[in-house]
Every structure is written in structure tokens, then in C-alpha cells.
Amino acid sequence: MTRIASILLPMPLPEAFDYAEPEGMELAIGDHVAVPLGPRTARGVVSALREGAGGNRPLKPVLEKLDDPALPEGTLRFVEWAARYSVDVPGQPLAMALRGLRAPRPKPARLLEATGQAPGRMTPAREKAIAAAAEGPLPPSDLAAKAGVSAGVIKGLVDEGALAVRLETPDIRFDDLDLASPGPVLNPGQRAAADVLVEMVHAGGFQSALLDGVTGSGKTEVYLEAVAAALAADPTAQVLVLLPEIALTQAVLTRFQARFGGMPAEWHSAVPPPRRRQVWEGVASGKARIVVGARSALFLPYANLKLIIVDEEHDGSFKQEEGFIYQARDLAVARAHLEKCAVVLASATPSLETLWNAGQGRYRWLRLAARHGASQLPDVELIDMRETPPETGRWLSPPLVRAMAETFERGEQTLLFLNRRGYAPLVLCRACGERMKAPDTDSWLVEHRYTGRLVCHLTGFSMPRPDKCPHCGAQDSLVSIGPGVERVEEEVRSLFPQARVAVFSSDTVFDAEGARTLVATMAAGEIDVLVATQAAAKGHDFPNLTLVGVVDADLGLRGGDLRAGERTFQLLAQASGRAGRRERPGRALLQTYAPEHAVMQALKDQDRDAFVEAEMMGRELAALPPFGRLAAIIVSGPDPAALETYVRNLASVAPNAEGVDIFGPADAPLALVRGRRRKRFLVRADRTVDLQGFLAAWRARARPPGQIRVTLDVDPYSFL
């Protein structure tokens, strides 16, 4: 009897398809195969094997077993789990898990080696080149440099057969790690927390902990102990460290390197594809033992994963909002469950969900209440912008400017935090009031001075800044409204012409190398004022930084998002926490028009517990997360009438379920994106309800017609 192989395809298909296993193919779960799919051939992965029952209509056979490294079963089960959790098809997370395997292999290097054959005519230069090549193969330019001869000499020797080209495929290399090297001496609080983590790792099986310590308490040092313990306990063990930003990845890589004497494998969107291929294969083979990466590193094919760290676990960047929608922090806990390993969530400002889980005893709760050594938490002061406003056309208030001047005179550093890219968030026409918008999207265009363009941050649309109003034609009537980081930089330069000023945002730093350089320059004290978006306001450890100025503390509170208060508190507490991390005391000044707001008061008093308690109470009253569950159903389409009809139809077939409330349909805050109108339902459910089951059942009752798309977002974060 032949076996039936279920093949999962990395495509938007509802389920795995069955194929017959040909005689002698000997498939195993996780194998990569080629199968016929309609008229074409597709690649897939074996997700299950069973004995074939007779009498079925004959199945098409698997065409070929491919010799790529098999996807470990743990990864496969995780992919299936993630799909169910997100109410999506398994092909979506599978495609993510295979992304590294689909990247091109590194190109083989062209090296020259000596053949032993003498050239027709020998010269001193040729002699030097041959002698240099005899010491080992080198790329042509390196060989020329080493021998101190011209490229022409080298070429001549190749033509005459004295040197030959050898193609060498670069090895999959990962640094050796020195696990015995001791870390710093931990203080008693750190020691106690590290001991618990080490014990968890040694105990094995699924274990989870929240490492909850104030900014600068040394959480990184503590979890490094757990990493060292996990790797030392088992020579094949692997550790994954997830971080929310590429810039932070760079800083943490440096700390790992200092501790273990070797670089961990790095994984994020800025890693070049050939390296991604190597890392994928290294993770699958077990050669890569530590992976430090962004959220998608969760989908790599770990051979023997023993510990996952989610650093800055509260961070919104762990939520992926496009394509396959998922929350990496939650999936990290699920993956640890499936792999039967330990997971540590670390933060100075944990999410309410995580605090709730810790409070319920689901996670061990390890607290570090003070900064390490003599360092103290910074003083946080509110600047009431109604009382001490900046001059017209300026954004920094007199008290903040004074503090910057003092800091600069002492030779210390300032971080100005403004979560707005570009020069100005809005450009409008003074003559007719027209606001510059993207042609197909409801969002304002952001002015960028470095590039002279107006950019839609949502879709990437951009155009040169016009000199005439496109609406009324008035000449030179366009004005820039409000500040972005570039505009604040301009102001700082005019206030402090002698200061060294830099901007850190995704427009000025767009690759890992750039981030690493800027972080290192700042850490070395070679920048006086760093103006940064959130890309640099979190997680970093700059020794000489003593002043943090928040340009617009109210920014995140606008809009009625469920998590607006929580997120603003986290972001600003994190930004403030960059100040005074060594001997010299730090200050954080928050510019606000609403100093009486509960979030501002909690920040000033540094009373996280009181803030969390109040916020929790509000959530509990409304049965919102973490006390209930939330999902969004976003329906979009190009034609308003067709969209309206479908949305009404969808509303009318909503299943009746106890403990579920449905809100909407409402226009999404940005009703039009890329020419598509969007409407949204919000679903709130009690924790006892199978929310995913409810969503799947509902969606199945009203199939969307042609142009209309339905997206489910379980645990939605930003409502755009």
C-alpha cells in the first residue's frame, strides 16, 4: 500500500493537499518536495504522512524529493499553530519560514592560485606575484596588493597559465562562542533573578518568566546569564533573542560579542539575502547557536531551541500588521510551548497583557527595582507649554533650551525625542487652505527637506515639493506645519551652532551598518545632541547621555486607540530612561499641553504601578484586553457601493454567540488607502470564547465578491 503525503504549500491555500508517495521515495515530515499543482509544479513541505486507504480516487504523485535541509517538525507545527491563531491560511506563515531558504546562495568567490607552471618569461614582478599566490589562494585584487604588483601583471600570469582561477563557495561560518568567559559580577538583585532563569533553563520543558526591571537595572546582563547557561548545558542548544528595532539589534549584538567573544547570527530585513540564506541553513543545521533578530526570526527552522528572550516585550513593533498578521511576543510564548523550552519576556514597562499573565502566576515574575550601581533613575519634569511656550515657529520651550545649554556646557549629551519622521507632518496652502494629500490615500503628505519631497508614510508615495499650490495655483503659498525631527534638528543647529547634532530616524539611518555606526558614535560621546524618533529612544545605553527632552509628549495620546495611554507611558518612560545611566544624574523634560493628564502625572511621579492599576481598572470595566479579547475585521474594496453592500451582508450574518460584542461597521480612521475604501468591525469577546473559531465561522458565512478583501486582525494594535 502506498502512503499519502499531505503537502503544505507556501501559498494562500486553505489547507495542505494530499499526494501519493511514489515507490521508493521514503519521505519524512519536513521534507521539501515538488508537486504538480494544476498545470504547474510547486514546491511544498511534507506536513503529514499516513497509510493510504483503498478506494479513493487516485492521487497525483509527489514529483520529486528536493535536497534542501528539512524543515524541523517543531517549526512546521509552529507554522500551523500560528496560522490557526491568526485565522489565516498556513501557507502564509510557511512562506515566512521558508524565506531564508529562497534567498540566493552567496556567490562563489573567484580566487587565484599558483599552478606550479612557470610563465614564458619571468620578471621580478611576476616572481613576487607567484610567491604571494603560493602562500594560499586570494582574490585577484588582494593578490596584486599583497605582491605589490599591478593588475596587469596578475592578468598576464593567468593568461600564461601560471595562475589559475578557483571558485570557492564561502563556508557557512558562525563565530565560535566562549561560554566560559565570566560576565560582570551581578548585584544581589540581579543574581537572584539570574539564578531563577538559569534554574528554569536547567529544568527544561516549557517555562516562562517576566524579567521586569527599571531602565538601566541590567536586564541584559541578567538574561545573558541564562543564555550562557542554556548553551553550556547542551552542546547543540540554540537561543533566540528577539528585539523590536534593527538599531537595537546592533547594540545588543555588540554586547553579546563582548560577552561571548563572537558574533551571534543576525536576522532582520536589512540582512543581505545571501547571508539570510546562510543563517537559515545554519539555524537548521544547528551551527548558528545564538540568533539575534527582529520578529521574523521567530519563524527560522531551529534544530534545538532551548531559550527565547523577547527584549522590550511591550514594544508595538512586535506586531506585524501587513501580510501575515501576528504578534511576535505572543507567538514566542507559543513557540516555547511547542518546542518545550524556556521563554523570558523582558521590559522596564511590560505590556498590560504580560503584567496580567504574571499576576495570574502564568509567568514567573522577576523584579529589579533599582538601577545598577550608583546610577539613579532620572528626574522627570513636565514643561507646561501653555505657560512657557516656544517662540513662534520654534518647538523647543525656554526651560528645555536652558537645560540643553547647561548639559552642553558640562560636556554631556542630550537626546531629543520626537516620534515624527521628516521635516513637517503637514504642508498646506495659505491661499486656499488645501492640505497636501496622496492621490489615493487619506493621509497627509509629510515634508522631507533632505530629499525635497512630500512623502506618504503609509504607502511610500512621494512627489517633489511643488512651488505652486496644485489646487488654486497660488505661487509660493505652501507652508510647513508642525515639526518633524529634521525641523527640530534645524532649530538645534541655530540655537547651538557649535554643537555636534545628528538625526536618527529611518530616513537618515536605513541599514544595519548605519545604525551600528550612529549608535557607536553616540556611545563614544561624539554627538552632543541626538534628535531621534523611536528608532533610537529605546533600549540604548549611552554613558554620557544625561538629558532627555521629549518635544511633543502628547503626540501619542491623540486618537482614541485602546492602548494610547499605555503606549505613551511606555514610550516616554523608555525615552526618559536613557538619561543618567552612569554616575552623573539624569533629567527628562517632557513638553506637554496637558500636564494634568494621568499619563503625564504617572511619568512625573515615576509611579508605574499606580498607572497600571488605573489602566487595568478601566480595561476590566470595559472587559477589554487583557480582561477580554479583541479582533478587527477589515473589509476593503475599490468600489464604495459594492463595499457597502458586502459589509451590510456580512453584518447581517454575524453568528450569535454568548460573550461576544460586535461594533461597527465603521469607516477606518484612514478610510481610503491605495485607492481602496476600508470599513472595520471590532469584535470583543470574553476570554472564555473561542474567538478564532467565531471569526472563521463568521467569515465563512459571507464570501467576499471579486474585488473585496477581508482581513482578520486578532489582537489589533493600531487602528489606521
Ligand SMILES: Nc1ncnc2c1ncn2[C@@H]1O[C@H](COP(=O)(O)OP(=O)(O)OP(=O)(O)O)[C@@H](O)[C@H]1O
Ligand atoms: N552587574 C553589573 N556590573 C557591571 N555593569 C553592569 C551590571 N549590571 C548592569 N551593568 C551596566 O549597566 C548598564 C545598564 O544595563 P542594561 O543595559 O543591561 O540595563 P537594562 O535593564 O537592559 O536597561 P533598559 O531597560 O533601559 O534597556 C549597562 O551599561 C550595563 O553594562
Ligand SMILES: [Zn+2]
Ligand atoms: Zn491653494
